Amino acid sequence: MNIRENIKTLIIEKPLKLDCGQTISKFPLAYETYGKLNENKDNAILVFHALTGDQFVTGVNPITKKDGWWSYAVGPKKSIDTDKYFVICANVIGGCMGSFGPSHKNPETKKIYGTDFPVITINDMVNAQVNLLDFFNIKKLFSVVGGSMGGMQVLQFVSNFPDKAKTAVPIACTSSHSAQNIAFNELGRQAITADHNWMDGKYNSKNTLPDKGLAVARMAAHITYLSKKGLQEKFGRKLQERDDLKFGFDADFQIESYLRYQGSVFVDRFDANSYLYITRAMDYFDLVKQFNGNLSNAFKKTKTKFFIMSFTSDWLYPTQENKDIVIALNAIGANVGFVEIESDKGHDSFLLEVPDFLNALKNFLDKSFLESNDES
């Protein structure tokens, strides 16, 4: 991968004991910030990214030269208003946008880790990121926000650090990865490892890339982010730059061409081994089990105000799984609001222009911010 001088990196000196048992220290955590931290240092929002996201939340991503993954939601006057809030986002460990991950060199062996990189978890990810609070000298975040895997990190963060966030917004997520979630992730991992060029994860040193496998993984995953209705309306059976079927295996249909394109652009920006590690972290996520079958116990110590959102057409992290979190919070009298947003854009709704979602997010944050200022 190319030299990335545009990436801000914090070296975490403090040793971090990972769930797998290994301890890492002096590891890099790449991050980006937007907006200004105010004098009281009480306007910071930590945004957690999803599986294939990175720290470049909004504006132009300096590496991919494309819009940041949450440009609809984050920016001046947007839902997460960078005129008002100081937004921090870090690349998760295990990722491939500068944070400690499998494409890094092992300082001892001087070789790229590949699959020798320790398996990481959602818990490890948030434990790494909490160091950013010390770095910016922030005692308490105004909010922790994230969708999908970002939402899982929100839940884990509040559970680990019950007094470090005033509000929390987990979006379209779950407290425990379902069999179906694991199944789709396994499909992606198998596609990668079945690619001859994967070379047991040592492709970096062999100057090859498992592009085909990673692209297939992305294509399969991409389908799970959309809804049947959304796909049907956008593509239907429309043909790709042709008037008739060609009786072959070229991309006859627009949906085929679309998926191939999604796969091909993904391999330019994402590392195959990171894909293995991050999907594994999601699969291992089970906050219910972590608290012996009672999710409520994860939040017993917190006064954080929650706002949870799900989407009607999201079948990957369906409303019921989001509601289970609401139920667990209500069971202990926690402060929680919930709304299911009407959208036919599937799981991806949280990344797209869905006005009801963007308005609700903005209203919740802005009103809560006013409220917390009144209190202090």
Add this chain to the structure above:
Amino acid sequence: MKAEYNFIANIIEKNSTVLDVGCDDGTLMEFLRKNKNVNIRGIEISKEKVQICIAKGLTVIEGNAELDLKQFPKNSFDYVVLGQTLQAFINPEIVIKELLRVGKKAIVTIPNFGNWKVRLDLLFKGTMPITSSLPHEWYNTPNIHMCTIKDFVRFSETINFKIVKSLALINKNISNISKSNIFVKNLFGELGIFLIENK
């Protein structure tokens, strides 16, 4: 703001915890938060209304009182308020029991079907009554279990809960309902307001 909100606020003690079931656009919640400094939550079935509540900075969950009250443990709130929606539930008995499980006390308001206007409507027209507070036709009304003030009092005896306070709203005035005046209140009351608790 509805006329009865003031009277509901009068019943609720300051600094208590309140759940507004079917909180609509959050008007009562805002009113109580401002005037009674209560810690208040809401449940509302309509997504649009939930959005309005969020925009007001209220903590509301989208949900159905018949299905979603069960997530709250016993005595989660000092008061649970159910405003003019008891008649819309498939099983009001279960709802009342749930209100009294989740709340230490419940405040239930009912549009009074025993009001003289309703009675006259049926008597003279011979069709299902339509009034300003009950504007629907029989086939599209959400109010499938209408009752009168008298019915509600009898209901308390059959399913065994205690009415601590009962008020009738007549022409924006409030008055106590007692055993001796219930005939009159049931005839003129537009709305019954009941503070109830478990026996």
